[in-house]
Amino acid sequence: MMLLKILLQFLVFLVYMVFLFRYIKIARAGRKYLKDITAASCVPDSKNNGKIVHINCRLDKSVVNYVGKEFWSNIYSHNGIFVETKVEIFQWVPRERMTGKFYSGEFVDHLLPSNIFYKNPNFIPNVGGSGRVYAKQIKIGGYIIGREWFVNLNNKSKLKVDDDEWYEPSSSVPPVEISNLNTQVFNDFLYTGDIINPKIGDIRISFYGSEDIEFSVIGRQTGTLLGEYQLKPVEFLNKKMVLVAGKFYDKQELQDYIFSQISKTNIEILRIVLILLLSALVYEEIKSEKVYLLKIN
Template identity: 25%
Template sequence: MSGSDDDTIRITPDGGDGDSFTSTTSQSWFSRIGGALMGLLFALLLLPGSGWLLFWNEGRAVQTARSLTEGAGIVRSVPAERPDATNEGKLVHVSGPVRMTQLPFDADFDVKPPNGTLRLARIVEMYQWVEENHSETRTRMGGGTETVTTSTYRREWREGRVDSSRFRQPNGHENPQPRQSSRNFFAQGVTLGGFRIAESQLSAIPAAEPLTPANGEATRYVGNDANNPRVGDLRISWRYAHPETVSVIGAQVGDGFGPYATNAGDRLLILRAGSLPAAAMFQQAQDDNKLLTWILRAVGVVLMFIGWSLLLAPLKVLADVIPPLGAVVGFGTMALAGVLTFLAAPVIIAVAWLFYRPLVGIAILAAGMALAYGITRLRRRRPQVEKPA
């Protein structure tokens, strides 16, 4: 038995720029039990998957750190003027001014960036419908639920297209396909001294500087009235990157660059805007690796918490036959899911450290045991204060 829509009610329009709808759906206790059991099956996949992500992430972080350390130890900085054939296949660092034979060009709008531009980015925003949903669920006696969802629709400028077919109320809120799309354009024939830089490698340079085309319009408007936009109208702007110098670390391949395969397992190819020493580029890459490691750790912990929550969800549904009891059990299952997550996740990370970094892992484990032992000894030696008779 599945949930069903009891009614759909339209609320007052939102000042002419949007509207809101409410829908009330009910779900029986038996339907909720079925959904909770399906969630339990999903949890049996999510829990080992999140554990694998945490374990794999530690190995990935170690491999990347070792590869960068290896690269920093063998890289050689070479002059940019002319590739030396004796460096073929070796890890080299080259830095200097860049040249190109042809600037990037947006032919659709006849937009040309200033001289020295390596990358031109077109950003296309469309005026379109967006949906926001806010739901409130009430548990009824007997374990069934009633959910009141308010869907608010308004028009905004958004890059890309919001899929209006997934809206709860798609009628009257249809978003057309945009007539133009965001796109990147790259300079041709880019050289760093005597070295060539491939077009695919230029995407590593961010286009962050706003461009004002020659006609003085920083933003192009595609539509009838910019002061009164309609759904489907476009707002187009450009950004560009024109570094005077570029620094590259990679394998010398002929008169160009390619990924360098390290013994640790990674393939190194680093390109940055500006004149940077090799040590600074490797340090920045190490910092990026640490940031990514913490992001993936957070993702793994959140997925594990969701998995434990789904695994314990049937207990709350069973207790919801009496709503106050279900609220207490629900709070308890969420707390238990948090405890299990913060017990299991650090253990998995610690095991990964023992597997990938046995010496460091053993040292940390020994330090933790010594700290725990020291605290215990101090507590035993603390003088007991005699209580007055």
């Protein structure tokens, strides 16, 4: 037990030093911002090939995402960097109140365990296009940018769903397959069952699209033989990246914003690890104290 305490103390000290070193490193890196950045228009100029450029441009209208083809008569596409299909299943959900635990039926986006009296489904049907899907090619102004640089942009809104006035309920609950044929529309949701009185296993589907249409970007401009222009990663805070934000910034503000996001994420992870180790150390102290008192008694 003493060895475990010593090990925990060492780990706490080690994580604290890493935390401190990382904080100092990030703070120093903040002074090493990119220099020689060329302000570029939304119409690329070949003279800027090879240069680090900064643009404030709108999403090109050619950037389109499509939902699963099973629902094209209800909703077809969205002009944005991503479209998201959310699938929920009606299940028994445990809740607590003053008189004790109780169960209520609710739509949830993941499977919940059953108990003796409240049985939940053991699968969620496969729904075409479920989850978040990014556009294959993202074009900001006249520049093509890799979609991996947009994954931290999460602004979204619920999309309108049209009623195709076709509905034939499935014989099984949950349904094995879901499409526009066995769903009905209400309040921009698709339901496989009764809208007012759903059963355990009924499915509800909704669609969301990215809201961001104005972007600030810093990257290295390159041209292709096809006459296209791309923005490639640059070295920033010891990382290779294209700097992207979902609103217009000047070049200094954009770097400040990206710096704050990176530092916040890194420090938060280390802080959580430190708290967990300190909790384990306190627990060991309390446990050893109890053992000591028992021996005395």
